[in-house]
Amino acid sequence: MKGRVRVPAYNSRKLKMLFFSRVLGALVVLAMVTPASASDWRTPESQLAAKIAATTGPGVVALDVTNRSSISSADMEQIRTELTSVLANSGVRVWQPDQAAATIRLTLAENLQEYVWVAQIQQAANQESVIMVSLPRPASFAAAQNSQPLNLHATPVISQAEPILDFAILEGSPRRLLVLGGTAVTIYEFKDGRWLAGQSLPIKTPVPLPRDLRGRIFLRKDHLFDVFLPGLVCRTSGSAPLSMNCQQSDDPWPIQTEDAGLSGFFSPTRNFFTGALVPGILKQRSAPAFYSAAAVPRQNYILWLFSTLDGTLHLLDGINDQVAARVHWGSDIAGVRTACRPGTQVVATMQQEDGRDSLQAFEVPDREPLVVSQKLPLNGNVTALWTSQAGDGITAIVHNPDTGNYDAFQISLNCAQ
Amino acid sequence: MRFRSALIALSSLLLIAVAAAAEQRPHYGGTLRIAVRETPQAIDPASMNGGESENIARLIFENLVRLDANGHPQPLLASSWQAEPGNQRWRISLRDGVSFTDGFPLDAASVAASLRSSNPAWKVVAVSETVMIETPSPDLKVPAELALPRNAIVHRNSDKLAGTGPFVARDWVAGKRLVLAANDDYWHGRPFVDSVEVSFGISDREQLLALDLGKADIVEIPAESIRRAKAEGRTVLSSEPAQLMALTFAHDPRNEDELHARNALAATLDTTSLAEYVMQGGGDAEAGLLPTWLSGYGFVFPVPRLNQQASPVRLQSARTAWTLAYDAADPVARVVADRILLNARDAGIAIQLVSSGAADIRLARFSLASLDPETALAELAKALQLDPPKFSEYSVEEMYAAEKLLLQPHRVIPLLHLRRAIAARSNLRGLSISPDGEWELGNIWIAVEKP
Numbered sequence: 001m002k003g004r005v006r007v008p009a010y011n012s013r014k015l016k017m018l019f020f021s022r023v024l025g026a027l028v029v030l031a032m033v034t035p036a037s038a039s040d041w042r043t044p045e046s047q048l049a050a051k052i053a054a055t056t057g058p059g060v061v062a063l064d065v066t067n068r069s070s071i072s073s074a075d076m077e078q079i080r081t082e083l084t085s086v087l088a089n090s091g092v093r094v095w096q097p098d099q100a101a102a103t104i105r106l107t108l109a110e111n112l113q114e115y116v117w118v119a120q121i122q123q124a125a126n127q128e129s130v131i132m133v134s135l136p137r138p139a140s141f142a143a144a145q146n147s148q149p150l151n152l153h154a155t156p157v158i159s160q161a162e163p164i165l166d167f168a169i170l171e172g173s174p175r176r177l178l179v180l181g182g183t184a185v186t187i188y189e190f191k192d193g194r195w196l197a198g199q200s201l202p203i204k205t206p207v208p209l210p211r212d213l214r215g216r217i218f219l220r221k222d223h224l225f226d227v228f229l230p231g232l233v234c235r236t237s238g239s240a241p242l243s244m245n246c247q248q249s250d251d252p253w254p255i256q257t258e259d260a261g262l263s264g265f266f267s268p269t270r271n272f273f274t275g276a277l278v279p280g281i282l283k284q285r286s287a288p289a290f291y292s293a294a295a296v297p298r299q300n301y302i303l304w305l306f307s308t309l310d311g312t313l314h315l316l317d318g319i320n321d322q323v324a325a326r327v328h329w330g331s332d333i334a335g336v337r338t339a340c341r342p343g344t345q346v347v348a349t350m351q352q353e354d355g356r357d358s359l360q361a362f363e364v365p366d367r368e369p370l371v372v373s374q375k376l377p378l379n380g381n382v383t384a385l386w387t388s389q390a391g392d393g394i395t396a397i398v399h400n401p402d403t404g405n406y407d408a409f410q411i412s413l414n415c416a417q
Numbered sequence: 418m419r420f421r422s423a424l425i426a427l428s429s430l431l432l433i434a435v436a437a438a439a440e441q442r443p444h445y446g447g448t449l450r451i452a453v454r455e456t457p458q459a460i461d462p463a464s465m466n467g468g469e470s471e472n473i474a475r476l477i478f479e480n481l482v483r484l485d486a487n488g489h490p491q492p493l494l495a496s497s498w499q500a501e502p503g504n505q506r507w508r509i510s511l512r513d514g515v516s517f518t519d520g521f522p523l524d525a526a527s528v529a530a531s532l533r534s535s536n537p538a539w540k541v542v543a544v545s546e547t548v549m550i551e552t553p554s555p556d557l558k559v560p561a562e563l564a565l566p567r568n569a570i571v572h573r574n575s576d577k578l579a580g581t582g583p584f585v586a587r588d589w590v591a592g593k594r595l596v597l598a599a600n601d602d603y604w605h606g607r608p609f610v611d612s613v614e615v616s617f618g619i620s621d622r623e624q625l626l627a628l629d630l631g632k633a634d635i636v637e638i639p640a641e642s643i644r645r646a647k648a649e650g651r652t653v654l655s656s657e658p659a660q661l662m663a664l665t666f667a668h669d670p671r672n673e674d675e676l677h678a679r680n681a682l683a684a685t686l687d688t689t690s691l692a693e694y695v696m697q698g699g700g701d702a703e704a705g706l707l708p709t710w711l712s713g714y715g716f717v718f719p720v721p722r723l724n725q726q727a728s729p730v731r732l733q734s735a736r737t738a739w740t741l742a743y744d745a746a747d748p749v750a751r752v753v754a755d756r757i758l759l760n761a762r763d764a765g766i767a768i769q770l771v772s773s774g775a776a777d778i779r780l781a782r783f784s785l786a787s788l789d790p791e792t793a794l795a796e797l798a799k800a801l802q803l804d805p806p807k808f809s810e811y812s813v814e815e816m817y818a819a820e821k822l823l824l825q826p827h828r829v830i831p832l833l834h835l836r837r838a839i840a841a842r843s844n845l846r847g848l849s850i851s852p853d854g855e856w857e858l859g860n861i862w863i864a865v866e867k868p
Contacts (some may be wrong), residue, residue, distance in 0.1 A: 068709075068716065109713045111853070112487045112788060116713025116813050130717050132815040210444045211606035211860065269607060270445050291442045310865050311441055331442035404485075 044135045048117055049086040051131040052104060055121050058091030062100035068251045069110035070137075076108060092134050110137060152347070152361055152376040154396065154409040158188070164406045165215035166386055170223065179408070180217040180227055182209065185234075185244060201244040205232055212271040212383075216253060219389055228253045231268025252278045256335050256387045258293045262304070272309055282318025290314070292385065294335035294346045296364050303364065305346060307333045315367055319355055325370055330357065332385035334394045338413040345372060345413055347394055349382045357382045359396065361413055373413065380407070430805060439619045443847060447863040448612045452619040453634040456592035461578060462569035467784030467800070468638060471566045472856040473615055476597055477518075478569035478580035481509060481528070481548075482560050486851060488711075488788035494523060494581060495572055504555040509548040509563075510535035513747075515604045517572040519579035531570045532563075557811055561789035565796065572746075582610040583859050592617055609847070609862035621748060625840070634842045634863075635856075640699030640835040641749050656854035657710045658701045658834035661783040662753070664741075665801055667776070669826050678766060679827040685764035686757060688720055688832050695752050706797050706820055708834040710852070711790050718824070738767040742776035753832070754780050758864035782835070785853040791816055793853075794823070801829050808818050 026177045052061075063084065067076045083106070097103060102123040109116045114134040121129040128310055148240040157167065162181050170176040177188040177195050186201045188195035215229040224242065227234035234246035252263035253273070262281065264273040267289075275289040281304055287293075290306040297303075298317075305324075306314040311331075330349030345361045346369065352358050357380070361373035380400035388395055394411035457470040462478050465471045465673050481495035492498075497510045503605030515523040525543035532541045532550065540551040548558060562568065572579040579585075581604065584597035597613040619627065624636035628651075638646045638653055640660070646653045670676040688702035701708065702720045722861070741757065743750040754770055757780070761768045768778070786796035791808050794816065806819035823829075837854030847860035 107716065109709065109710055109716065111709075111713035111790065111813075113489070114713060114813065118714050118717055120717060130714075130817065132714060132814045132817060134713065156734070208602060208604050208606055211609060213606065271442055309444060 004037075032282060041082060044115075044117060044133045045079065045086050047088055047133045048106075048119060048131070049083060049092070051133070052087060052119055052121065053090035053092050055129050055131060055197070056092055056102045056104075056123060059101045059346050060093050060095045060099055061087070061102045061104050061345050062097035063087075063104045063106060065106045065108065067108045069108045069115055071108050071110075071115065079108065080106075103150045113137060151373040151414055153412050153414050154359075154360055154378070155412070156377060157408040157410055159400075159403070159405045159407045161405055163213065163383065163399075164408050165213060165229075165384055166217045167395055168217050168219055168389060169410075170219065178217055178219075178225060180215050182213050182215075185217065185225075185227060199242060201236070201242070203227070203229065203232070203234060203244075204246050205229070206248065206308075208230065210267075210269050210271060211303050214259070214266075214271055214384065216386060218254065218258065227264070229322070230266055230270070252276075255293050257389060257391045259391060260302070260335075262293075262295070262302075264290075264293070280317050284316050284318055284321065287316055287321070288314055291331040292333050294333045294344075295342050295345065296335065305332050305333060305335075305364065307348075313369075315364075322367060324367065324369065329384070332382055334385050334387045334390070336361075336387060336411075336413055337392050341413075346410075347385070347411065350375070352377060356380055356401075357398070359411065367386075377410075385411050418857050426643060441846070442858070442862055443609050443862040444865055445607075445609050445862070447610050447860070448614055449635070449845075449861060449863070450627075450633045451613065451615045451635045452627050453615065453617055453623065453637055453825075454619060456618040458591045460565055460586065460589070460595060462571055464567045465472075465565075467786065468548075469856075470617075471784075472858070474566065474569065475582065475597065475855070476584040476613060476858060477586060478571055478578075478581045480564050480566075481580050482563040484561060484564045484788045486788070486789070488561070490564060490789075493564075494528070494561070498560055500557070500559070504557050504559075505552055507550045507552075507559045507736075508544070509550065511546065511548065512604070515581050516602070517581055518585040518600055519572060519574060519577065521572050521574075521579065523570070523581055527572055528570055529571070532568060534565045534571075534573075536562075555809075556793050558789060558795075558808075561787055561792040564789075565687045565773050565786055565792070577742055584613055587612075598611050608859060613858075620831065628840055628842065631842070634845055635848070638838040638840050639749065640838065641696045643699045643836060643838045644697045646838070646840055652843050652845075653838055653840050654850040655836045655838035656698075656850050657852040658703075658708050658836050659785045659853040660700075660835040660837055661706065661708075661710075661785075661797065661831060662700070662833040662835055663706075663781065663783065663801075664757070664830040664832065665781060666828050667779070669828060676827060676839040679830070681764045682761055682766055683827070683830045685760045686830070686832065690749070691753060691756055692833055695749065695756060696833060697760045697836065699838075700833045702832070703834050704831050706801075706829070706831055707790060707794055708785075711788070711793060712816065712820070713783070713813055717817070738769070739777040740771050740775075741768050741778045741780060742771050742773065743780040744782075745772040747782070750780055784837070788851070788853050793822060798823055803828060 046119050055102050065080045067075060087094060102121055105120040107118045109118060115137055117130060118135045118330050119131045164179055164181060166180045168178045175190040179186045184200045186200045187198045189198055210230050215227060218226045219319040222224055223238040231248055232246050233249040234244050237243045252265045255262045255264050258264045263278045265276040266273050273290050276285045277286055287306045288308040290308045292307045294305045301318055304316045307313055307329060313327045313329060315322045315324055333346055333348045335344050335346055343363060345363055347359050347361050349357050350360060356378060358375040358377045360371060360375045362369040363372050378398045380398045382396055384397040386395050396411050398407045400407055453469045455470050460474050462474055462619055465474060468784060480493050481491045483493045486493050492511055495509050496512045499508050504693045511523060511525060511528060517523060525546055525548050528548050529541045529543040538553050542549050552559060583600050583603045585600050587598045588596035595615040599608045599611050601607050621639055627633035628636045643653060670679055692700050692702040703715050703716035704720050705715035707715055741754055743754045758768050783797055783800050785793050787793040791811060794806055803823050806823060808815060841848055844864045846862050846864050849857040
């Protein structure tokens with residue numbers, strides 16, 4: 001094979017977007033790169049056969065194939081069969097070693113970027129000839145997710161290489177998707193079964209934004225949306241053309257949903273809420289510094305759950321600040337309502353044995369959270385988990401280590417039997 | 418009955434939920450303590466030699482480009498790049514809003530000055546807001562070369578060096594100690610830890626002791642100790658076999674006899690046993706310059722396996738007498754050198770060990786400089802003082818031919834490709850090591866122990 005395909009240029013901001021069409025039903029299926037199929041091997045097989053034939057000339061050869069790559073055994077057998085056939089078309093017949101004029105040791109190998117097929121050809125007393133072909137390896141093979149009939153459902157929305165902090169969907173015709181990234185808010189339109197990127201509104205910040213960047217996007221009635229970032233608030237114009245203006249600000253962020261009536265100050269240089277609350281929970285004006293919070297409304301008050309920096313779960317009811325014993329949730333929790341079950345459920349992140357995260361739903365009938373769903377395993381680590389603006393769902397962003405992409409999901413709780 | 422089953426299922430779920438480890442968001446704060454064996458006299462990209470101090474330097478200095486885990490160039494201080502037709506002139510655009518830690522803005526002039534100093538063969542000029550690089554010949558690998566440690570962008574102000582990285586040097590005692598403080602204005606976001614303290618010149622044994630006593634958070638693990646460190650339950654991160662251990666000759670063979678003797682030596686070295694017994698599986702016996710995981714073809718170069726041969730190659734005469742030098746500071750080098758001596762004796766080759774001074778052969782280690790195979794091969798050739806390989810097609814077959822050509826003069830006999838590894842305290846998060854042994858420290862944070 002000739003030189004590998006090279007593009008001697010890089011232009012930043014060229015997002016390699018993968019678009020998910022919405023999946024009806026309850027199964028979670030992440031983007032899968034289709035493994036190389038039969039036809040994929042034909043080109044390298046032909047190239048290799050031509051090089052072998054040019055080296056050995058017509059005649060009988062022995063072929064020994066070894067697989068040192070991630071190619072499956074079935075594919076290896078397919079390659080052996082097809083190569084034998086292509087060689088025969090070039091006058092090179094594969095036969096038993098004792099009757100062969102040449103021995104070909106074919107190794108299916110690979111490096112970081114390519115499959116490398118190496119044929120070492122030994123002809124009588126001649127020096128060994130080495131010929132090679134290479135072909136690009138598929139980027140990755142993302143594993144399919146657990147598809148058991150679960151109560152927690154994840155609907156893929158969009159996936160991109162650039163981090164996603166939050167997203168919001170504007171129902172209408174066409175439907176629009178607002179994706180908050182670290183450098184811009186991008187507006188997509190749903191057309192022909194997929195999201196198409198449209199206007200991008202850059203986030204102009206006079207100071208560097210912190211690592212583990214977090215942010216929220218809230219739809220508004222008098223203008224399109226507001227964006228909250230650490231130390232920064234951005235607001236869109238109220239009239240066309242649409243623009244966005246960002247200003248340094250320490251305004252508190254709405255916690256959970258605006259209907260919940262609680263806001264918290266977010267550290268301008270860190271990744272957590274400072275604990276200062278507005279207007280507070282009855283008499284309590286502050287909580288320990290926290291990463292996330294969820295509201296569990298009771299008959300006469302709201303019980304607030306805070307996932308704090310020291311890894312504990314604090315329960316604040318307006319008077320008491322109680323630490324939940326034996327609860328080891330992750331940093332991200334979010335409250336959610338379902339139509340089929342009274343009360344509010346809390347969805348929390350947890351780590352699986354393989355280092356990836358899962359989500360699980362809980363209810364807090366008293367002060368002890370109880371599990372109400374199976375775990376929903378995810379294909380990576382949760383980087384954002386927020387209650388949707390309507391409060392009936394959750395937006396989750398998962399960083400997939402296999403693809404390197406940030407996958408956005410709508411998480412819902414379903415009471416299907 | 419169904420209700421009872423559901424209750425049991427729910428109870429078991431609760432137990433699992435309680436027992437499961439929780440995923441935490443990164444914590445800010447704390448000091449990261451690192452201990453290494455090297456004793457660098459300067460933390461300057463211009464004087465890096467492939468050791469672990471390169472990993473430390475990356476905390477202070479950054480390149481225009483970085484290579485991802487697959488060896489693909491990605492922007493760092495550059496925002497984009499474009500080759501002109503012919504691939505000899507490259508125009509690099511820079512990221513906006515970046516400053517050196519001495520306050521000087523990162524602009525085309527400062528970048529051009531830095532690259533001119535590290536690449537005398539390149540013509541580098543600032544053109545408006547961009548940097549123009551002209552190479553002596555067409556070079557499709559300029560982006561990968563810009564990711565080499567020596568091409569980190571440095572602002573030199575008399576004796577003082579400043580970078581654009583996530584940390585800034587606060588205290589430096591050559592060969593002994595370096596203290597870094599988080600760069601609050603870092604363009605990519607302030608690092609999570611407040612500071613990094615590096616202790617240099619710490620032996621392998623002292624490093625492990627410091628880790629066990631809680632006095633160090635990250636220590637090096639030599640290739641030969643990886644297996645044991647894992648068996649002892651330590652948190653060990655290791656690279657692919659990415660460090661070449663090789664015998665290098667001071668000059669080309671002077672005559673046929675010497676060429677024959679070098680062939681005989683190469684054929685008689687039992688590198689498979691070296692990999693398994695001396696290095697305890699911490700590396701692979703390979704006879705290529707590049708490891709197979711990077712080239713895809715390294716296995717083609719035959720590795721001598723004594724137990725599979727009827728008898729090793731034996732020289733007719735034992736006239737050859739070489740001296741072999743090894744790094745006395747490298748704890749395992751002496752053991753490897755002794756093995757080489759024994760193997761050589763079997764082939765009728767006399768070798769005398771010397772720990773310093775001039776020698777005919779040198780046992781040395783060479784770290785992979787790049788995850789881009791052509792760039793890695795070119796840098797290895799430079800380190801081995803061999804003629805630079807030439808590429809035009811950038812095909813794997815061409816690279817194999819170039820590597821074969823580099824090995825032909827018998828100036829170098831590759832022995833092993835060794836893994837590079839570190840051990841870390843269990844409460845460190847966000848730490849990773851790249852396939853070529855580069856530490857990824859930028860996103861590291863120290864987890865709070867759960868009450």
